[in-house]
Amino acid sequence: MAVVTLTTDFGLRDPYVAEMKGVILGLAPDVRLVDVTHDVDSHDVVGAALALEAAVPFFPRGTVHLAVVDPGVGTARRGLVVRQGHATFVAPDNGLLTPIFTRGAWRAYALVTAELRLARVSRTFHGRDVFAPAAAHLARGVAPEQFGPAVDDPVLVPWPEVRAVGGAVAGAVLHVDRFGNLVTSIAADAVEDAGPEASIHIAGRRLPLVGTYADLPRGAAGALIGSSNRLEVAVREGSAAAMLKARRGTPVALSSRTTTTTKGKARKARTTSWKKS
Helix, strand or coil, X not given: CCEEEXXXXXXXXXXXXXXXXXXXXXXXXXXXEEEEECXXXXXXXXXXXXXXXXXXXXXXXXXXXXXXXXXXXXXCCCEEEEEECCEEEEEECCCCCHHHHHCCCEEEEECCCHHHCCCCCCCCCHHHHHHHHHHHHHHCCCCHHHHCCEECCCCCCEEECCEEECCEEEEEEEEECXXXXXXXXXXXXXXXXXXXXXXXXXXXXXXXXXXXXXXXXXXCEEEEEXXXXXXXXXXXXXXXXXXXXXXXXXXXXXXXXXXXXXXXXXXXXXXXXXXXX
């Protein structure tokens, strides 16, 4: 049974997600639909990219990932079908698939074939009328190249990059989850290299490195390797985002006990545009 995931900023108050699912099931009745999230902040392309990046590795081979956060709907922006590894992606060409283009060789195609979309296409709801039919046809076995011409210049968004600063590792907050935990751009490998006495510097504070949330006193802040395999800043039974007044882009530095604090040197994490493999 084919699997199609859905990632959007549509929420669940309105019928938009249900309409997309209805279109998919009408074309591919046997497909299994999985919601990644529909709570991406409105128009937050980077937030959708992060959610997709986190979820993709846990799905079976052949999964079709449909992601729609589309502030440019109805304009000249392209729609894309992208095959990367053992997965296929359907999304607007607005940077939402940026992390996918770093996972190895990929092939992308523009969504232009009229026969593979609904007969009537609303200029304000391509998620239902263009992207959902594409996902259904892919789940039924239609080849990506049948959707349109090849694309070799997809839109990429800048992304925080980890770098060495004065003997420390500097990164930035990538995501604030619903618990107020701060997921950073610093990977677990860097944390392990820093050793068990490592400390984290964020918002003018030095925080200890712990193994899990319960290792902290209630209401205390610390850092740990989270389930996304990245350094995460948390407050036990509280919100690190609220306590530290941090958000996406807030600088974070990781240092060993013998490394001097790099306050001032790590105010901004350098960004880079990801390139085609």
